[in-house]
Amino acid sequence: MTTFSLFDKSSKMDGIYVFFIVNRFQMLFLFFLLPTYLLHPFMIWGIVAMAIFSQLNIRLLCKWLESNYAKKGYQGFVELFGVRMVRLLTFIGLILILIKITVITLGYLEVIHDFIFPSMNSNWIIFFILLTSSYVASLGMKNTIRFVVIVFLCVFWIIFLYFPFFIPPIAALHDLYPLIPTNWTTDSWKGLLLIWSSYSGPEYLICLIPWIKPQQKMRKYLTYANALSTSEYLLLFIASLFFFGSNYLSKSKYPIIHMIRYLQSPMFERLDIILISLHMFVLVFALSIFLLCIYGATRIILKKTSTQPSRMGFAVTCIVLFLCFVFVNNWIWSIKTEQNILLNIQIWLSGITYFIVPTFLLLLTKLKGRVKA
Amino acid sequence: MFWKKGKRIANDSSDTQQPVQRKISLDSLKQVLDNMDDVEIIERTTLNDQKVVLIYLRTLIDQDRLNESIIEPVIQCPHAMIYESIATPKVMKIHLLEEAQKLLLTGAVLLNDCIQEQWLVIPLPNELSRGIETSETETILYGAKDSFTEQLEPNITLIRRRLPITELKTEKYKVGSLSETTIVLMYIDGLTNPEYISIARKKISEINFDLFFDSSQVAAFMEEHHHSIFPQFQQTDRPDVCAYSLGLGKLTILVENTPFVLIAPITFFHLFQSPEDYINRWPVASFLRIIRYLSFFLSVTLIPLYVALTTHHYQMIPLQILFVIVESRSKLPFTPFWEAILMLTILEIIKEASLRMPTKSSQTLGVIGGIVIGQAAVQAGFASKVLIVLVCISTISSFLVPNYLMTKANTLIQFCFLLLSSFFGVFGIAMGAVAILAHLNGLTSLKQPYFSPIAPFYWKDWIDLFIRGPLINMKSRPDHLHPLQKWRYKRRM
Amino acid sequence: MRRKKILLVWGIFVSLVMIPGCAPFVENNTIEDIAPVTFWSISKGEKRKIKMSTLVPPLVNEPKSLLTLEVDLLKQGGKDFNLRYYRELKVGQLRMFLIHEELAKQGIIQLINTLLTDYDISQRMYLVIVKGNFDEYINRQAKKQENLDYYLYRMLKHYERKKQGEMTIVNLHEYKNKLFSPFSDPVLPVFKVAKDNFTYEGTAFFSNDKLIETVKNTEDQIFQLLDNDHYLKFFPIPKLDVVIGHLRSRVNVDLDKNLSLVTINVKLNGRIEEYQGNKNILNGNELMQLHKEIETELEMKTTDLIKKMQELKVDPLQIGTHTLSPFSKPISEKVWLAAWGKMNIKVNYQLYFEALQNTKNNY
Incomplete structure (x- = not known):
């Protein structure tokens, strides 16, 4: 047996992987809910506006990624904050990641439960999804990052299935009217927040910097990723407007999946079952990246960075995560007042982190630089 | 654990058996060659009354040439120098017993010149070889028909004829404590990435085992992932495939006594490429290649999909098809999963039997197989007609993969998927696919990623991946092989 | 040591799988344990109950029988069917939902909602x-014809695909979309059971979820041209002794600013399929005259149809959607319906017919 090297930093990844990763992180789970929250055709502009903001944010992030601190990886953080602060921030990050993956997993679980296996005990699915992703993660960070290409290729083409919704009997231009905001309510603000938080994801690149080649044209790849996600959001949203009309959209919980449910092919009907299953590729990928991040973070918090990663420690992380998911699934996720609390928290949190992390890091770097000078 | 222990013992014993270097003498040789029936020790006197002793193994040497080029010239040797009278290209003097022993067993004649007290060795191996025939494992319609044989030298000849350049290097090694198999590492100097060569050298030097009769056994000791079902070395008996791979920047390992040559580093996708791809017109070749990938996909997923749909997702079947399936399944005693397992196992048995049986009785097998699988199972009500059709399609499509080891691998994957699909339906298949792809993504061949040029991503190499692009557009060698010379054409000065 | 650890992990894994029983379902x-029903037929039962029936066994070539139940709730019926039949009836392949006219007149929104909630x-x-007693028809017919339900489905599918232009075919999604959107009212096809026949009769207009009117024959054909299919294979006009066919229509609706006039321009491409009148249609002038007559006839009939819609205050043609524009606030549905009732109508037809071929003048 070879040694267990999860965090082998020998080879660096090209910028193209960043493109794939950021794009898929932006298409994790929240986009399933997007049309239900946006409702009105004028929110098309909302998506565009948020895309521009996200682009600005990405510029900040890139500036930081190009700075000297970023190139040093963990050491850079230590220089920036000091060991104790890094441990604190890691702890906060750990909590954030934990909430994020809990929400995306349980959200996906709910989709499976609704559409594929309505009478199944969902803990089983958690178990098997986690089993798969811990296998993926156990192959090491390098392979997991590489895996994104396969994930992207297996999943990306799904967007082309929405093509039939742009052909006349379903697509009528009047479904897109009015294009100017006529009744702006608090729900519209919520919609904007949801768009923003579904754009979040690039900020987790800071966990992956040791594996990314420095001096890359990061901005180029990040811009492409952002643009691709934007066009996917727009496509999906416009297709769902065509299909449901903005009046019915709010009644449907996962409009994007319902649309696929409507499609028929000569070989299969209910294509949604296949596509939901395929979406697991993205989920497993995200879970395994975050699983590694969590394991790494725990090592930082427990001051074990200098030792070799152990199988036992990794296994324990996976098991704890499983228990955490099961706990949340059984006791917290099912509490539903008007809206899912955990989901709301996640929407807020990811919006905030995406806004704050790049700015904060860049500011701090600039300040430090000035102090040194 | 046990393996480790075994290894340690082997190491110990090899340490203790460090041979004492002994001088060669007739008595000691006789002692060593005791009880070997095919040893011939003959004495002759030359015209000059010199006594000459010849020692050889009858079974290993070419007796005609022995008479022609050694015995006759030596006996009629007019002058005292026997050494000069021998009419073979290679004559060596030796002094050590161990050396003599080894050479004797490779088919050489030992000659003792009693007067000058010297031992000569003359290699005169019996070229026991079959002719060069067409390849049976990788048949093609157009293109070169020759294939490798069990002899090392002719195999090297076949490759050298195709690559007549001095940069084509051959390095000889011996592996196997009992079989003493010669293996030859071949590469193009200045083209193949030196890293691969040094990895290969290191791995070959680390091989420690007794018997090597086939290149796959050599491969087993060189690969990094012993438990994977995917072959990490390509095996081929076609010299053109070998030469083509060498030209791209891979290296090959020729093993004595087997026609199969190892090629490394390979990727998953190389196993889907057939030499005919480069002979057909490029759109046709691309189409065929896509069909091959598709049929691999089908052979792995078709039956699991059937089981998934009929066990879990009856909603997914269009009414027209459901009509057929319900009709054929309504009175079956088994659930779809057991039905599929049963049929697939029977099929595997028949497949295996047809490989092992003598050719003459294979007709019987065909008839029995056809009737059992095709007719009787349906009529007896053990399997549905739909499943039979699907089993046939998936089996036939599994044969489209050019690499035979891969064909075996996908049967295993199919069974895994079958199990998953019976538990979780389509979701289970997707889960299996994630696992398999992740596994492939983590595999390496000669420490190079197995799933490139997809992961890691080399988009320029995609011209020869799922499609086979026009040759004139393939101007550079594949990036993922990191060759030292990138361009395939000579650049003008 | 490591091997032992791996064994331990495997042991835990296997026991985790085994202890709760293998299948988590x-x-x-x-498929062989269930009976995927293909249709439900719903009609009015006694005392506010609904009468549900379906044909079992579905999809198999076995003697079939009709199961009928009287229930309060739709899904209750689904459950009670299972108790009556030896295989479990599942709704995943439900392809047709037949609603009796009487029931539709009372409103079917509850039924539709139940159908929508089930994924x-x-x-x-x-x-x-x-219309008529469908149960009786199917009971009788199922004995004569094998797989009746399947062929019924094939028929509906045939006319839906590629818009064959004979019937209004509406699926659940389309119905729901029109039901829940402003400026549009749903329509459904009406089939009539008369003894051994199951014939297409026309299109039913709905105001919200209640059936209020059925249009037949010519009116239905015009409806197909105006909205549903924009295509018609044959359109007989007995008054003028002519059958026009292969009609493809392009409809252009214009609303004026203050919602007092709607102009509907219809361009028709097609050809004359049959003519038995006494004009020489090989003669250009007379042909033009015939065209004119057909145009006037169509305009009249269309105006009548739209007037009818106005009286019923329904808008299945979705003319209301033309009030929407990209840069203005949409009017409310109430305002629209009020305006719609009082609107003036102008209909223009333009015919572009192919020249006649392979014919000779009889005169």
């Missing part, structure tokens, strides 16, 4: 209004 969907039920399920 409750539902059995194996197993396909959105492509056809909704059909039936």
